[in-house]
Amino acid sequence: MKLIVIILFLISVPTWAQEPMDVVLNTYNDKTVPYISVEDLHQNKNEYLILDTRKKEEFTVSHIPTAIWSSEKLDSYAFAKAYPDKSQPIVVYCSIGVRSENFGESLQKLGYTKVYNLYGSIFAWKDKGYMVVNQKKNPTDSVHVYSKEWGKYLQTGIKIYK
Numbered sequence: 001m002k003l004i005v006i007i008l009f010l011i012s013v014p015t016w017a018q019e020p021m022d023v024v025l026n027t028y029n030d031k032t033v034p035y036i037s038v039e040d041l042h043q044n045k046n047e048y049l050i051l052d053t054r055k056k057e058e059f060t061v062s063h064i065p066t067a068i069w070s071s072e073k074l075d076s077y078a079f080a081k082a083y084p085d086k087s088q089p090i091v092v093y094c095s096i097g098v099r100s101e102n103f104g105e106s107l108q109k110l111g112y113t114k115v116y117n118l119y120g121s122i123f124a125w126k127d128k129g130y131m132v133v134n135q136k137k138n139p140t141d142s143v144h145v146y147s148k149e150w151g152k153y154l155q156t157g158i159k160i161y162k
Contacts, residue, residue, distance in 0.1 A: 021096065021119075021120050021123075021124065021153060024096060024153065025096070025097055025098070025119070025120075028098045029097065029098060029101045029117075030101070032101065032104075032105050032108070033092070033100075033101050033104030033105060033108065033115055033116065033117040034115075034116055034117070035097075035116065035117050035118070035119040036091055036116035036117070036118055036119065037119050038118065038119065038120060038124045038125045038128050038130065039128070041091055041118060041125075042125075042128070042130050045064075045066055046066075047089055048089045048090060048091045048116075049068070049083065049088055049089070049090045049091070050064055050066055050067040050068065050090075050091045050093070051067065051068055051069075051070040051090060051091070051092045051093070051100075051103070052064070052067040052068065052069050052070060052093060052094070052122075053070055053071070053072055053092050053093065053094045053099055053100045053102075053103040054069075054072065054094045054095065054099065054122075054144070054146070055071075055072060056069060056071070057144065057162070058095070058144035058146065059135075060134065060135040061134065061135075061140075061142050061143065061144040061160050062122070062126075062132040062133060062134055062140050062142050062143050062144065063122070063132060063133060064093065064122065064125060064130075064132060064133075065131060065132070065133050065137070067093070070092075070103070072094075072099055072103070073103075073106075074103055074106040074107065074110075076106070076110055079107075079110070080110060086110075086111045086112050086113055087112075087113050087114060088112070088114065089114040089116070090104075090107060090112060090114060090115045090116065091115075091116045091117075091118050092104045092107070092115065092116070092117055092118065093117070093118035093121040093122055093125070094121050094122070095121055095122060095123055095144075095145065095146045095150050095153075096120060096121050096123050096124075096150060096153055097117055097118060097119060097120060097121045100117050100118065100121060101117050104116070104117050120153075122143060123143070123145075123153050123154045123155075126143050126154065126156055126157050127154065127155045127156050129156075132157075141156075141157045141158045142157065142158045142160050143157045143158070143159065143160065144160045144161075144162075145159045145160065145161060147161070148161065
């Protein structure tokens with residue numbers, strides 16, 4: 001009996017070590033910014049202003065090819081001046097989708113009406129096999145994973161922690 005309990009414990013440990021993305025996003029997000037899937041964005045990327053809401057060092061390692069770096073905090077005045085059309089479709093993303101929800105909420109408070117949070121963000125994008133580029137716009141397998149805690153949710157590519 002003791003051996004069976006040990007075996008069951010060892011089999012179940014890997015599932016404890018990594019929660020599915022759904023669980024993480026449900027834990028940290030309020031779903032105040034509607035999600036868009038990586039598949040939908042990939043198919044229609046030219047229809048959206050895509051904003052990378054991570055730190056600059058994360059963006060320089062890799063980002064979605066057409067993304068614009070916007071920083072983690074919204075500069076309301078500069079953004080409204082650069083993008084006056086409040087009905088322009090906007091997609092925000094970060095590592096997995098938590099920081100980008102906060103940024104998306106800020107855009108909504110400014111009156112932007114078509115703001116979407118990329119579900120699973122750059123990790124899901126890369127894991128789906130879609131290209132990411134570095135600061136020189138060259139394709140790369142590297143993805144800045146923010147921290148070891150968040151890094152466990154990236155299944156493909158080279159994890160960068162610097």
